Amino acid sequence: MLRLPPFEYHAPKSIAEAVALKAEYGELAMYVAGGTDLFPNMKRQQFTPQNLIGLRKIPELFQLVFDQDGTGLTLGAGVSLNEVAEHPDILKNYPALAKAASLVSAPQLRNMGTIGGNLCLDTRCTYYNQSYQWRKALGFCLKKSGDTCWVARSSPKCLAVSSSDCAPVMVALEAEFCLASPAGEAVKTRIVPASEFYKNDGANFLNKTADELLVSIRLPTYYSGKSGIGWKMNYRKLSRRNAIDFPLLGVATAFRQKDNGDCAEARIVLGAVGSSPLRADEAEKILQDGSLTLERIEDAVQAAAKLAKPLDNTDMTLSYRKKMASRFITEAFNEVLKV
């Protein structure tokens, strides 16, 4: 039996109460929302908090508000992944986000898991997502309790993989994350662009202190325009099975097309190929301000695929994942551009 290690449970009713509890217990406490990422890790003793601060009773975390002036969406971090996937206004205005949320794990898990939890998902690795005994037998690893990265022994940093489906989409859509933390009796908030929220270090992958709580996500508006001219966006996920599995590669894209069909702006972000979502700047530059010819698209695909340097620490073989990168990115581009 894999049991949860013992803890005391707290159910604050406001963000202020939640961050005050975190300030009181410090490192002995962790926040929990859906629990779908934290509880398996606690059962494997990757985390053993003595206090859990449950976030389900905080109404502010469940807001889903479109601004009346059409400037964007404020999405509470506690909104479930199924609600993000099925909400008609998210499907209409941010189809890539709805699709990414709909591809996380399976229906039951999406009823429990939250968008905030998926955005803060712990990085994953063959040498980390194992039972305590398994990891102990190996002498632990750089991500937790050890000093060797078993994926690449000479690596000075942990190479665990950013496996969130929604994170690459948030980076592509230039979302902003609102973080709350205790400041004496009050609550301090900090706004971080999605691209700066993630760090390419598997053991220290979030630009977020332990007492900061992801409260909400702010998405700007993307007009899809008339007759398909305007923004087009998509997310495509490669995994062994269509359900349950984490991504082996995620491709988030957002393109703005001019009236004549040329590309005005391109955003391409890859997930599950590093310890953070990776923006394919070079590929974006190739497509920006030009016509979408097959040659240019192919050049952009090759530039983006260079970012995918698979390591032997996830599902499927290295050679398969290497071969799939450019093929899959091509499919992702074709799907969004309907080439």
Added chain:
Amino acid sequence: MKQLLTLNINGESHEVWTATHKTLLEVLREDLHLIGTKHGCELGECGACSVLIDGAPVLACLILPVEVQNCEIQTIEGLAENGVPHPLQTAFAEQGASQCGYCSPGMLMTAKAFLDKKSNPEAQEIRQALSGNLCRCTGYSKIVEAVEQASKQTTEIQ
């Protein structure tokens, strides 16, 4: 640490004095002896422990009972009414959709939540709805056929 929990399960209120860190699955099976809900991977990957919270399928192995105290919990024990099997149970038996039977409680509860929302689903929609429930025996075809049969029966009754 222990605490007194009040859980509404299959329409009945249960009071249980138990450890805070036990999951809903552990409390159902060990404290309330409702052993119909099965204990699979314990990590949210197999769907064997699926139960319904306020009508939506969730995984009991990753739920703290303290967080679902004011919710309506439905388990496999509450699926048959007055000794009459639910159309899904009848269809599973008739189609041979159970072999070892270990995944069946989770499959049935997930399928029930799905059919409550959706009438006359396509086979592909059924597969999607049950995509979080693993079965190592049947190859899934008979399960999908059973859900199709049950959906036709429930539509006829309505």
